Every structure is written in structure tokens, then in C-alpha cells.
Amino acid sequence: MNTKDVILKLADQLILEKGFNAFSFYDLAETIGIKTASIHYHFPTKTDLAIAVIHLHAAGFEQVKKQYATKDPLAKLEAFFNIYSRNKAEGQVCFVGSLCTDLYSIDPAIEAELTPVVKGILIWVTEILKEGKRKGVFHFSAAPRTKALLIITNMLGILQVSRITGKPDFNEVRNTILKELKTKKG
Amino acid sequence: MNTKDVILKLADQLILEKGFNAFSFYDLAETIGIKTASIHYHFPTKTDLAIAVIHLHAAGFEQVKKQYATKDPLAKLEAFFNIYSRNKAEGQVCFVGSLCTDLYSIDPAIEAELTPVVKGILIWVTEILKEGKRKGVFHFSAAPRTKALLIITNMLGILQVSRITGKPDFNEVRNTILKELKTKKG
DNA sequence: GTCTATATTCCGATAGAC
């Protein structure tokens, strides 16, 4: 892996662990074993770094989306949950939660990049739910977009809250969402 | 309102708007019209300030809890939601979400104060749901504590996500949670 | 592409006068 990718991966980790405002170019440089000036060569500003991290996650979501395009809705939703499971394993929150809490303290250019990605995720989950309902594998009464918001905020929120209530709560929430979706209601 | 309370209220606002790592003593001093040294007189360290903010919210929850102790479960849950509605109106996230995303970058003393408050909120909401189910006004199949986690993460998460998807999504989520809780399932 | 060196600004915190 080249230096640029090493920086990017580490910056991503630090954003998810500590938050965008809580790490410095020195933190990156020290861990990697280079100098801060070298980081500025690859990413002129910290904003550039944040935007690259957002694009990294956007590409990750796109990849899963394509990979599961022909699978059944349950497999798609589980693939979506698995993205969050990976973060939970390392005590990280998700990039949407991390950047949204800092949104009004960071460069507006970051918000401009984040917005379409978040909206894209919402559309994707909404489509999964619609398809699941049409095929009779998911059961819910709310509007699909609203149900998608409920599920996304469950995932985003439990990654944050389970830092205090305990890691097992992540799987508890995940399993409960799936169980409720599969259960027919009167 | 005395200076100490003015500082506290502004620090709270900044934590909910920008995050703990994104505001400085100078930001507080400049807005209030005093010097940073005066803030240190009231709150020796920034950690002290965060802890005071946590206690402020803990007291707020306790007050609502007591005020609605003899009301019906629906009124209690709506009172719980109203706490978040106030934040939404000003584009703020909740203190739990703000501090949890920064948890691994701040003084452990802050985490020590935050933990019992978060656990207390979880217990409170769990009890509201249990009472509602017992009295036949709420219907859900998950364990009460798990359902409480789902609802709390919905509230915490939508305050963050609606910064991007739009403020109306907060009420959409709030209303849908209530509707689903009131609906009998097969 | 990485380095040294440095400019500039900002931050949390403290000492001591008033």
C-alpha cells in the first residue's frame, strides 16, 4: 500500500474513533513514521483528507450495493448491517455520525461532499425495504423512506450508545430490527 | 442569571452545535463579553465544564421524570421526545450523541460522569415502555430494554442525520415511532 | 516524495494585580 493510502486509512480510523477535530497531522505522521509536511504533499489541507475519507466510504457502499444488486432483499439488508458490524468490532462509530455531530464546526466543503453520500445511502436502504415488502419478506406499515430512516438511525445510534451500554447491544439491536421486519403484523 | 450559569448554558449550546473539541474558552469569553481567565475561575478546566454540562442534562431528565411520574405512559414518552424536539429546533444534536462520538478523545473523567446518566435514561425509557405494555397502550414484541435502545437511537440519530436530510424528518420519525407503538400487531 | 525549518495562529491554563 502506498503512502497516500496509508494516510487515508489511518485518517479514516481516527475520524471514526476520535472525531475529525480530535486528531492532528502530527498524530498521523507519528504513527506512520513520516513528517507532517509529507502528509501535506498528499493532502494539502485537512479538508482534503476528510473529503477523501468520505469518498472512500461512498465507494465502499457502492461496491456492496453492486455486489448484492441481484441478491434477495434480506441478503442486501444484512450486507448493509455488516458495514456497521465492522465498525462495532473496533469501537468505532460510523462516518455519518462522526461527521454530522461535527458538521457545524468543519469546512462547508466537507458538508457538500457528505450530503449526496448520505442521501444515496437513504435511497439505497429505502429501495431495499420497498423490494422486500413487494416480495413479501419484509413487513412494515410506515413509509419505506421513513422506515429506512428508522433503521439507519438505529445503526448509527447504537454504534455511539453501545460505547457506554456495552458492545453486545449492537447485535441485540441488529437482530431485533431483522426479527421485527420479518414478522407479520395484524 | 449569574456568570457561571451563562458560561454553562453557552458551553452546552456549543457542545450540541459544534462538539466538545470544536469550541474554545476564547469562543465562550468573546460571546459573553469577559476574558478567558474569568472562565477558568468558574470552571478551572474544560473537563470541569463538560461535567457541569452533563449534570445539567441529568438534572433536566430527572425533572421531567419526576414531573411526569404520575402521568400515563404515552404522556411520559411524549415528554421524553419533547426533550429532543427542543434540540431539533436549533439544529443541535443531543448531548449523548455529541459526547459519545468524542468519547475516545476526551478526558476519561467525562466518560465516568456520562455513563451513569446514559444508563439512567435507558432505564427510564425501559420503564415507560414496560408500563405502557402492561396497561395495553403500547404494543411491541421486543424486550423492553431493547425497544428502549431502538427508540433512543432513533432520537439521537435523527438529530444528526436530519442535519443533512432536512429538519422535517425529525417529526416524521417521532410520529412514526408513536404510531407503531400504538398499533396492535398480530 | 520526503525532509528541515519555520511562520502563524490558537489553545488551555496560571500568576498576580485590582
Next chain:
DNA sequence: GTCTATCGGAATATAGAC
């Protein structure tokens, strides 16, 4: 209780050598 003054450190960023 608030101020001036300042310390020590850390931050983002840039210039220029190698």
C-alpha cells in the same frame, strides 16, 4: 470576581533543500 500578562504547547500550513 474579573482583569492583564504570559507561559508552554500544539495546530495547520508553507518554503525550499535534497
